[in-house]
Amino acid sequence: MSFTALRAARDARHAPQRRVASSLSAGADEARTAERPDTQSAARSAPDPEDAALFPELSDTPLEVRQTANHGRGLYARQAISPGTTLLRTTPLSVLSTSHLLTHCSFCHAETKVSRCARCKALHYCSSKCQNADWSDHKPECAALTRLRKMWAATYPEKARRGENGFVPHEAIRGLGRLCWSRQRGKMGWAQVARMESHAGQSQDLGLGNQVNHLRHYLGAAEGEGDLLHPADMASFGFNSARELLDLASAFAVNSFTLSTPDLTPIGVSTSPLVALCNHSCWPNAVVVFPSGREMCVVAIADIAAGDEILTAYIDVSLPLAERQTDLHARYGFACDCSLCINGEDWPDPRWSVLHPGCGGIAPMPDLSLPDDAEVLCTCGQTFTTPIPSLRGLIEAGKRLLAADEDGELDRDAAISQLSTLVPALSARLPASAHPLLPLLRLYALQLTPPSREQRAFVIGLLSQAAAGARAAHPPNHPNVGVILAERAKIMAMDSGEERVMLDSAGLARRRGELVAAVSALREAAAACEVGFGGGEVAMSMRGLAAECEREVDMMR
Numbered sequence: 118m119s120f121t122a123l124r125a126a127r128d129a130r131h132a133p134q135r136r137v138a139s140s141l142s143a144g145a146d147e148a149r150t151a152e153r154p155d156t157q158s159a160a161r162s163a164p165d166p167e168d169a170a171l172f173p174e175l176s177d178t179p180l181e182v183r184q185t186a187n188h189g190r191g192l193y194a195r196q197a198i199s200p201g202t203t204l205l206r207t208t209p210l211s212v213l214s215t216s217h218l219l220t221h222c223s224f225c226h227a228e229t230k231v232s233r234c235a236r237c238k239a240l241h242y243c244s245s246k247c248q249n250a251d252w253s254d255h256k257p258e259c260a261a262l263t264r265l266r267k268m269w270a271a272t273y274p275e276k277a278r279r280g281e282n283g284f285v286p287h288e289a290i291r292g293l294g295r296l297c298w299s300r301q302r303g304k305m306g307w308a309q310v311a312r313m314e315s316h317a318g319q320s321q322d323l324g325l326g327n328q329v330n331h332l333r334h335y336l337g338a339a340e341g342e343g344d345l346l347h348p349a350d351m352a353s354f355g356f357n358s359a360r361e362l363l364d365l366a367s368a369f370a371v372n373s374f375t376l377s378t379p380d381l382t383p384i385g386v387s388t389s390p391l392v393a394l395c396n397h398s399c400w401p402n403a404v405v406v407f408p409s410g411r412e413m414c415v416v417a418i419a420d421i422a423a424g425d426e427i428l429t430a431y432i433d434v435s436l437p438l439a440e441r442q443t444d445l446h447a448r449y450g451f452a453c454d455c456s457l458c459i460n461g462e463d464w465p466d467p468r469w470s471v472l473h474p475g476c477g478g479i480a481p482m483p484d485l486s487l488p489d490d491a492e493v494l495c496t497c498g499q500t501f502t503t504p505i506p507s508l509r510g511l512i513e514a515g516k517r518l519l520a521a522d523e524d525g526e527l528d529r530d531a532a533i534s535q536l537s538t539l540v541p542a543l544s545a546r547l548p549a550s551a552h553p554l555l556p557l558l559r560l561y562a563l564q565l566t567p568p569s570r571e572q573r574a575f576v577i578g579l580l581s582q583a584a585a586g587a588r589a590a591h592p593p594n595h596p597n598v599g600v601i602l603a604e605r606a607k608i609m610a611m612d613s614g615e616e617r618v619m620l621d622s623a624g625l626a627r628r629r630g631e632l633v634a635a636v637s638a639l640r641e642a643a644a645a646c647e648v649g650f651g652g653g654e655v656a657m658s659m660r661g662l663a664a665e666c667e668r669e670v671d672m673m674r
């Protein structure tokens with residue numbers, strides 16, 4: 118799980134120890150040394166019959182649950198598995214983030230023309246078929262949202278008239294609400310949910326306490342209450358105390374995933390007790406993706422031997438060590454000891470290193486808190502000077518821009534103007550794989566998309582640089598690389614807007630050359646996505662576009 122972007126959950130601060138949620142049970146990169154992703158196969162124990170009974174769906178897969186040496190339960194391969202194999206498929210409980218509720222169908226998650234639910238005016242659907250399919254899950258939620266909307270509209274009549282949705286609770290609260298209502302209806306396999314790991318009680322966590330109060334308010338609204346859900350009513354959900362809700366909120370944060378589109382755009386949050394059995398590595402052998410919409414899949418991205426543990430990444434693995442550790446500790450309460458993390462920061466980690474302009478090699482990032490320039494040692498054996506204060510300023514400015522983008526606060530024109538100086542300046546100092554240059558390259562390209570004829574080559578160049586950087590910062594076959602290759606290939610295939618009949622023979626030859634290059638880029642992207650996603654929509658659309666471009670080339674003969 119990249120497990121990204123649950124702001125409320127990310128804000129939650131957990132202590133480093135773990136415990137199992139007993140109270141819920143009431144109810145190659147070139148520079149890298151490791152050759153294969155982490156496996157931890159030596160640590161496994163025998164399969165647990167109780168867990169096997171809890172997850173009967175595993176019997177149709179090459180996987181089984183075992184206790185790990187020190188990471189709780191984990192999923193293990195029962196046979197050898199090759200990259201691109203889909204190990205698990207499941208339809209999880211998913212909710213869209215509030216900013217995507219107006220643009221995406223709340224059932225199939227497609228970004229398309231949608232109509233709002235006439236009652237709550239919060240959720241939108243692309244068809245009555247999707248709305249009907251979602252109704253049993255939406256019904257209690259609809260009652261809660263309708264009540265919250267009316268209360269909100271009484272205070273903010275102007276905003277309500279403008280159709281704003283400020284009354285809609287955060288996606289984590291809506292996800293928890295759906296879990297509770299589904300338990301109330303006896304629909305959910307609660308035994309699986311009850312076994313999900315919780316970290317509640319390990320620290321004075323105000324974030325979790327606030328979440329529980331929001332949840333009680335939300336559940337209460339569906340019952341027609343204007344205030345917190347009364348303790349007596351909590352029993353109808355199977356909860357005997359607010360503490361049990363706290364455990365559930367923690368378990369949801371620890372065991373949820375970023376819901377993403379088939380091209381990895383984050384759009385919400387999902388939870389699946391089955392997929393959540395996977396433990397974490399920053400150098401994973403599998404990924405969690407949504408290749409075709411609602412279905413969540415775990416896909417192998419490496420050769421996995423029988424007996425190996427299936428490890429996915431809970432965070433963005435292209436982040437430098439310190440940021441990965443901070444994210445993992447804040448959200449999941451553990452210090453990662455995977456092969457990438459134990460390498461430390463001394464080796465020239467492509468995610469956090471400086472570029473040697475002399476030879477194109479890299480050196481470990483110097484301490485950016487130093488007041489003056491520093492000498493660093495390149496992989497080529499030479500030392501060179503890095504201008505610390507100016508590099509620090511550039512990196513900080515880049516991170517601020519990325520944070521503004523994540524918060525949806527980016528002004529496109531201002532961003533393009535800033536990126537036009539920041540990206541070249543950082544490119545002169547950092548390899549494309551380094552943070553924050555890698556995400557900035559992509560951000561810059563996306564801000565310029567669709568590019569004008571004049572910008573086309575420049576944007577293709579940015580994405581080529583980003584693809585090379587992403588390859589160095591991710592394990593082989595990672596879908597992030599496939600998605601960047603797909604973005605680049607689509608621009609290469611884009612119609613130049615020129616009328617073919619108007620082109621002279623040199624123009625025709627140039628257009629033909631562009632299309633031939635596009636076909637090979639589309640094929641490369643399709644192959645990368647077929648492995649990284651185990652198939653899916655992006656791979657299919659790349660194949661389709663490649664066929665179209667080939668037909669156009671044929672017509673130009």
Ligand SMILES: C[S@@+](CC[C@H](N)C(=O)[O-])C[C@H]1O[C@@H](n2cnc3c(N)ncnc32)[C@H](O)[C@@H]1O
Pocket residue numbers: 135187188189190191312313314371372393394395396397398449450451452453454455
């Ligand atoms: C989604 S659960 C994974 C399944 C969990 N092991 C179980 O028994 O249910 C996430 C939790 O597992 C533990 N965990 C996962 N990967 C780990 C790792 N690499 N190192 C230490 N703990 C890990 C942490 O406690 C984390 O909060």
